[in-house]
Amino acid sequence: MISLPLGWTGFLAVWAASYIALVILYFGSGLVLVALNRRHPERRIQKQRRSDRVRSEIRQSLVALVSIAGYVAGGLCLPANGYALFQPGELTLVSFLGWSVVSAIAYDTWFYWGHRAMHTKALFRFHALHHRSITPTVWANNSDGFVGTMIEQGYFLVAPLLLPIPPLVLVLHKLYDQASGMVGHCGFEHVASPGARKPWPLVCTTFHDQHHSNFRCNFSNTFSLWDRFMDTLHPAYDRKVEEMERPVSATPRDGA
Numbered sequence: 001m002i003s004l005p006l007g008w009t010g011f012l013a014v015w016a017a018s019y020i021a022l023v024i025l026y027f028g029s030g031l032v033l034v035a036l037n038r039r040h041p042e043r044r045i046q047k048q049r050r051s052d053r054v055r056s057e058i059r060q061s062l063v064a065l066v067s068i069a070g071y072v073a074g075g076l077c078l079p080a081n082g083y084a085l086f087q088p089g090e091l092t093l094v095s096f097l098g099w100s101v102v103s104a105i106a107y108d109t110w111f112y113w114g115h116r117a118m119h120t121k122a123l124f125r126f127h128a129l130h131h132r133s134i135t136p137t138v139w140a141n142n143s144d145g146f147v148g149t150m151i152e153q154g155y156f157l158v159a160p161l162l163l164p165i166p167p168l169v170l171v172l173h174k175l176y177d178q179a180s181g182m183v184g185h186c187g188f189e190h191v192a193s194p195g196a197r198k199p200w201p202l203v204c205t206t207f208h209d210q211h212h213s214n215f216r217c218n219f220s221n222t223f224s225l226w227d228r229f230m231d232t233l234h235p236a237y238d239r240k241v242e243e244m245e246r247p248v249s250a251t252p253r254d255g256a
C-alpha cells in the first residue's frame with residue numbers, strides 16, 4: 001500500500017518525484033530503443049523519410065513532463081487528502097487486476113475522444129506541435145503543447161477523483177503508458193504480433209506511426225477498439241502489421 005504525504009508540501013514532493021521518475025523513464029527507455037533501432041535498421045516503418053526534430057522533441061517533452069507529473073501527483077494526493085468522490089479502494093490481487101483493466105479501458109476511451117476532438121478545426125492548433133513530427137522519433141512521445149498535453153494526460157488527475165483507483169494501479173498505469181508511448185513513437189517496428197491486429201485489440205508501433213504520417217486515423221492509444229468501432233482505423237493497418245511480423249532483410253538504404 002502506498003502511503004501518501006498530506007498537504008501542499010507533500011503534493012510538491014510527489015510532483016517532483018513523479019517528474020524525476022518520468023524523466024528517467026523517458027531517457028532510459030529512449031536510449032534502449034535508439035540502440036535497438038540501430039541494430040535493426042530494416043525495421044524502420046517510414047522508409048523514405050527521416051526526422052530532423054530530435055532536439056526540439058526532447059526540449060518540448062521535458063517541458064510537457066512537468067505538467068504530466070503534476071497530473072499524476074494531483075491524482076495521487078487529492079484523494080489522499082479527501083478531495084475525491086471515493087476513498088481509494090483497498091489493494092488486493094483481485095482489485096489490482098480489476099482496476100488495472102478498468103483504468104486501461106477508461107483511459108483509452110478518454111484518450112480516443114480527447115485526441116479526436118483535438119483533430120477538429122477548432123482545437124487542432126493545441127495539438128499541432130505534436131504533429132510537426134511526421135516521422136516520429138522515440139523522443140516525440142511527450143512533445144506537445146500545454147493544452148494538448150492536458151487533454152490527453154488529464155486522465156491521471158481526473159480519474160482518481162471519480163473512481164476509487166488504488167494509487168499503485170495509477171502509478172503503474174502511468175509508467176506503462178510512458179514506456180508504451182516511447183515504443184509507439186520509436187519509428188521502428190519491433191513489437192508486431194498477431195495480438196496487434198484483427199481480431200485482437202492490442203496495437204503495435206505501426207498504429208501510432210500511421211497516425212503521424214496520415215493525421216486522420218488511429219486516434220486511440222492502448223487498444224484499436226474505438227478506431228475499429230468508429231471506422232477511423234487506417235485501412236492498411238492490419239495488413240501492415242502482418243507484413244511487419246515477418247523477418248525483413250536489411251538493405252543498404254535502411255542503414256542511412
Ligand SMILES: [Zn+2]
Binds near residue numbers: 115119
Ligand atoms: Zn494526433
Ligand SMILES: [Zn+2]
Binds near residue numbers: 141
Ligand atoms: Zn504521437
